[in-house]
Amino acid sequence: MIKTIASVSLPVDEVLEIKKHRIIPAGGVTGKEKRISVVTGIHGDELEGQYVCYEMIRRINEQKDNLTGIVDIYPAMNPLGIDSITRGIPAFDLDMNRLFPGNKDGDMTEYMAAYIIKDVLGSDAVIDIHASNIYLTEIPQIRINELHRDWLVPIAKKTNVDFIWVHGASTVLESTFAYSLNSRNTPTLVVEMGVGMRITKKYGDQLVEGLFNLMREMGIWKGKTKEPRKPIISENPDDVTYLNAAKSGVFVPNVKHWERLKKGDHIGSIIDPLKGVVLDKIVSPVDGILFTIRDYPIVSEGSLVGRLLREEVVRASEIVNEQISKNDREQVNENTRDYMDGQKGEF
């Protein structure tokens, strides 16, 4: 069922509508079902979530009998932005993700934001899919405000992302969609993956697997799902090293995204095509994994060209995950033994 959740007339012969697609179990609802909301397109230039929305609906419709809860898909929170390749809300030049929780008595943008919050509020989980921006490519990750760490990290672990980044609280971020919902007891995860203006299908498929896994854990899906990958978790600001351009020029990478680097490795160069010279050679200041890399070549002094997660954090996560896997195996063995013992008892 496709429903318009907010609408407003534009000046000349057009109505702006924000729509959602609600999918319910084949046998109808009892009112006790859990609800997951998948939201994307708050920034009009971030398109990775478009494929995820499509693929979620496609897979659910293929196995409708496995659906035991409510799935709400909101593919375009900022339809004018998506249509005009504009990050913010066109005409207002406002970042939509700084307008929440909105205001029904406010201007058009605040009014739309208020209706969005009203509709999504009360979901048992909300996934807000972003795609970095047009400049940077991100590994599939979930970003969590430290204020909501204890609540959200366990949910995030089920979503098959590679990385969970717990970041510091900031007053400015209080007007985001996710903060507005989290502060109103609706758990909301912010996914960042891929790059603006593009669709990275493998990341989309990876997240879709994770969302089905989460739905299964929530009791919304009873179909088969894959075991989610174990994410690296960073909770300390010192875990992440930022690489900013020291010179204005054209960035040419020398390494791959999500590559593990040693201190001193050549990450890329900033070149000057007019003079034909290298303006700056960017080398890794630490051992670590490159989870963000610049995609858009033109850089100004200060432009972010990459982010590194320190090697010790990556290793620590791997050790924990290896331990978890070992415990899992031991648990399986114990279960097997219990079963065998039970079998023995029967005899």
Next chain:
Amino acid sequence: MRKKVIYEIKSLYRDNFRVTGYEFGEGEESVCIVGNTRGNEIQQIYVCSQIVNRFKRLEEEGKIREGHKILVIPSINPYSVNIQKRFWPTDNTDINRMFPGYHLGETTQRIAAGVFENIKNYKYGMQFTSFYMPGKFTPHVRMMKTGFEDVELAKKFGMPYIILRNTRPYDTTTLNYNWQIWETNAFSIYTTATNVIDKASANMAIRSVLTFLNKEDIVDYHSHDGYISEVVDDRDMISVRTKKAGIFEGIVNVGDEVIKGQPLANIIAPYEGHIVETLEAPEDSIVFFAHDEPITYANTAVYKLIQREK
């Protein structure tokens, strides 16, 4: 007058990005005046240019008091002005949402940090800025309610109104807010226009700045004292909102006195020409802000009114 480059970044193909300041007088860092941070704030540059011109004369005449240094930065963002874009050319970020800035951060964070480093210790900070919605204002001084704001001091500008703004989360990264946090007495000054030159309100702003500095014994300047300012909390302002979108036909202007029930504007059906909505004044009031674009969206505050004393 001493002209100096406050902050500079090299570009690949454009001329260097420069923030240029003009210093007058010697001594303690008394007054810093900042013009545009966005590319469409042309009136704000114009006002600063006229202030530079006035200070130049005052300095030559020995009318800047001893012990005071004044810094005027007409533009923090010439790059955006030159390509006629409101925000930063490459990533569309707003420099006035980057304060206090970060030296190791992204480009606009570095610009904010580079500028703020030079202006954060001034006793008085004045910024000519603009509203995010298109329209005309009654000239006023605006202050954020941070707990450090000094309303009595603001009255010395002699502007018609002092507006107290209740801060929202996104205000905490503006220059005005951060100046106050760093204990500068910060004032945002709004004239009538943004992307066009309005000489009358520009002249009022210039006179207000000089009047303030005269009262604070920083310059020797004599004119009339201006208005006895009315202090208004922004929450007490009456917003008149459209219910319909369409062609906007304003009837009243900023500064006009209106009575309850008086038509303020018509919204016209864009293809068929009939009036779809007439906006009326809900109270006897004074027009403080008026929308000035030919079209309007629905739910848009096209007028802001200040209620007249009963």
